Amino acid sequence: MELKYVGQSYERKDAVKKVTGEAEYVDDIRLPRMLYAWCVRSPYAHARILSIDTSEAEKLPGVKCVITGDEYPNRAGLYLEDRYFMAKIGDTAKYMGEAVAAVAADTPEIARQACDLIKVEYEELPGVINAVDAMKPDAPLIHPDLHTYKVAPIFYPEKGTNISHHYVLRKGDAEKGFAEADYVFENSFYIPHVQHVPLEPHAAIAKYDTDGKLTVWASCQSPYAVRQALSVAFAMPLNKIRVISPTVGGGFGSKAGTTLEGIVIPLAKRCKGRPVKLLYTREDEFVNAYVRQGMHARIKAGVGKDGKIIALHNEFIWDGGAYTEYGVNITKAGGWASAGPYDIDNVWTDSYCVYTNHPVGGPYRGFGMCEIHFAIEQNMDIIAEKVGISPVEIRRLNGIKPGGYTGMGERMDVAGLMDCIDQVVKEIEYDKPCQPAGPHKIRAKGIAAGWKSPSMPTNAGSSAIIRMNEDGTFFLMSSGQEIGQGAATVLVQIAAEVLSVSPDKITFCSGDTDHTPYEWQTVASRTTYCAGNAVKLAAEDLVDKVLDLAQIKMGVVKRDLEFRDGYVAHKIYPERKLPISDFALGVSFNDGSGYGGPAIGVGSFTLENNINTDKKTGIAKHHPAAFWTMGMNGCEIEIDTDTGACKVLKMVSCFDAGKVINPTLFAAQSEGAMVQALGTALFEELKLQNGRVLNKSFVDYKIPTADDAPELIVKYVEHAEPTGPYGARGVGEPLMVPGAPCIANAIYNAIGVRFHRMPITSEDILKALKEKKLKQ
Known part of the structure; x- marks a missing residue:
């Protein structure tokens, strides 16, 4: 069947707002009674934190609260739960720049001034700065408790070492293959660290309501993954955490997990009802982001x-x-x-x-x-x-x-x-x-x-919801994030193809864990594939439900009906058609009765046999x-x-x-x-x-x-x-x-x-x- 919308070059859904400056990023958000956060960071690559004195900072006018790493009941991490959001007293700061204390204040300037007043006593430890050396038996251990960390079952940390995962691949008989080879060549290469440098630096806002509901606005690629990590770190139920990711100014992977969200949350908890914002500087991006x-x-x-x-x-x-x-x-x-x-x-x-x-x-x-x-x-x-x-x-x-x-x-x-x-x-x-x-x-x-x-992982699922409005337009809801790659456009085109309507008639909604359906993450070049499959299934579900209603109203067997250019039309006699909008709220009959209800399509996708x-x-x-x-x-x-x-x-x-x-x-x-x-x-x-x-x-x-x-x-x-x-x-x-x-x-x-x-x-x-x- 010839495709009408898939395979065509439609203009980006987010283009106009981005080029005109109307798109709202996290740092554009201004909430009433906003507080601003700043951090004290370790000046050492590896050091034990002996004590932290926050008393002088707490006395500074405009300071609302000061926290240390004791705020975190649990370690967090997507695959290996190996980190707190700030280093704890008695534990170690593990890289130069790791947060050890944080302040929330009325202005960013007061927050920075307060951080200068915090006194931290360190015991500097030997640093491990080469991965090859870190594997040696006598290398200092950065995570001596590695064997106690919770880890996904497909990763294999090695107890008593700095090796957090060892992946093994053994296909065929390599030793025999080398013996049979005419030539054997060996070469070594080194690839250094690089930074993602997205145009938008990381930013987050956290606010606790009086009923204990936490809302986090974050510049992140994967709101549901962030919600899960925060739930573990703070021992909170998922229904009490809402993560909103508005426009994201690029990610390239740097915004796939959690970074500064875990710093503003305990500050906001201490200042209930007052939102707390933290924005990374460009220098922070190079050190404290992935x-x-x-x-x-x-x-x-x-x-x-x-x-x-x-x-x-x-x-x-x-x-x-x-x-x-x-x-x-x-x-x-x-x-x-x-x-x-x-x-x-x-x-x-x-x-x-x-x-x-x-x-x-x-x-x-x-x-x-x-x-x-x-x-x-x-x-x-x-x-x-x-x-x-x-x-x-x-x-x-x-x-x-x-x-x-x-x-x-x-x-x-x-x-x-x-x-x-x-x-x-x-x-x-x-x-x-x-x-x-x-x-x-x-x-x-x-x-x-x-x-x-x-x-x-095998359970990395995607889901989508499509609602038809009374005029035959649609809302497509997915948490496949638009981070500059075009998801908001491509997913709409997939839906448009199934629904047989112009992409202009579909509005894309994303990035709110309370209102848009589950998406594992926007990573891995999986959005077009996984979220796209979920969107296609949701659109097909809506079509199927509407055709169930249409066969009743039109007196035509369902198999002979289809969506065509905004109408439910007969496949053989195309002049027999009704606008799809006629079925947006179900069907009604002359006696005043009705049947069906609002048209909503739901789709979920997980790849089968992904073993x-x-x-x-x-x-x-x-x-x-x-x-x-x-x-x-x-x-x-x-x-x-x-x-x-x-x-x-x-x-x-x-x-x-x-x-x-x-x-x-x-x-x-x-x-x-x-x-x-x-x-x-x-x-x-x-x-x-x-x-x-x-x-x-x-x-x-x-x-x-x-x-x-x-x-x-x-x-x-x-x-x-x-x-x-x-x-x-x-x-x-x-x-x-x-x-x-x-x-x-x-x-x-x-x-x-x-x-x-x-x-x-x-x-x-x-x-x-x-x-x-x-x-x-």
Whole structure:
């Protein structure tokens, strides 16, 4: 059946309000009798808190309350409950910047002044600032009570160590594979921490009503996940907590869990009836919001003479920071995707999540895939060169095809990687030599592949409600958050397709746990897929209920009726129709009676048979991943040999999206992903020294500007996802995955020097060129 609204480029539902400034963010909210919060933070990477004296701060006029970490009855965390929202007296502050006390006052200035009056006595402890060292038997323990923490059953902390999760993957017989290989190559890589730097910093407001109801306004991606974490931390029933997330100014994963919400809540509890607000500064964002975890990677590959990879041995050591309540899942995701989008018979992977005294690691766009693919895809080019085949051919030879198997042994019935390779090679003209760019300039091209699946639990459900209004318009309610990726538009298009009405007739409502239905989280590139399926089911439910009524009123068998362009119409005799609005409140009869009631559709979705992998082997008994999104990037770069400056001239992206719901939004996601990947490849690194963040501002932490953006070419292929709404699968995160290794491979092709860490700065390139010249 031809689709009318799905597959079309409709304007974003949130566009006008955002560009005109009408959109309301958390910091725009001004409530009566508002108080303002500020925190005292640890100046040490690792220190025991001996005492906290708040007496002078409490005397300051305008101060309403002062709290310490004793406010928290329970630890909280999404997957591993390992943290309080503030460090407790007698316990340890585990990273430089961790909150140890907080103040609520009449003005932000008074709150800051009061924090300066709080006296904290510390005992500085040895810091653990390298994840590899943190795994050693004699390393200081950051969480000595790790074995007592509550943890989801698919994560495996190791007692008496700094290892909060060890993911194991054992497919085939790697030892035998290496023995049969003609070549064995081993390479190591390092990926540093980076920051998400969304335009809107974190903000939260908390207010306790006199009846004990808590309302939290938070700039967050996942209101229901925040509500659950707060319920655990404060031992409160869920029906007493309301989380509202208004417009969110970008997230990229940084707003997926809880951060400052847990600080304002106990302040508000002490000042019932008065809302308390805390807004992070940009400097806070770099230190106290999630960062992307650092990662040490070692890849050993056994290869045949033809370039076929026979065996693979991976070791990934993730620097999870002071708390890994979210980071353990990234470690798992990196482990189960560790073979990359390649069909390899023998795979051995150990993926470790390790505590350090660094800022807290958490989800970042790509969820571990950008990190591991920086290693995987450079390794593929290294192998290709040493074996004597092209980077294109080695990917065609080893890449997953329909009927192939993932590293977890999961059969791939749908896989569009080969088509993506063909598209990118064509668009970047990979086989065509680069034209000379003038004196002291070198141009080269590079390619890289990538993939990602949602790393979510088996019960990660979505739900949606659709209400029809009396005039035939609709309200679509979902907690799939709009964080800039286009959810508010794409979900409406899916509903519009089922309801056969223009998307303009549907209003999207989201982000309120008291009023919009359950959504696990807006992460994992799962919203179009999971929330989209729930929306489709809700729309179909509404249609089904209306057609039940219509067959009574129209005297036509239900199977012969359908929704068509705002009408309930006869399939064979389309002139026999009634406006759908006639059924918004049920049906009425001439005798004054009625039947049915208001038209409401409800849909719930959880992927069936989404079974966990085996603990000992990591092998899939069925389908641990909802879907895999895979694709390819290509780029052309120019290097100035006098300065080392690398300019990316062109980038091409092609991914298998299953079905593109909105081509314009898909292109915007692709373009943003390529530029964001460019930033991590060439500029971005959270510079840490003994636990201290040295570059916590945009002066010192560089992200791409418009001047850095290359020519961007977006392509896609569509091999329908059988379980996705209209065949769609998620794309937002996977699109970023191949970008950085693609650029790294191009740099090698330009100057013949391989960089095993990112970012690859102009200083790095210039130094490498000078060293290469000296060796000649």
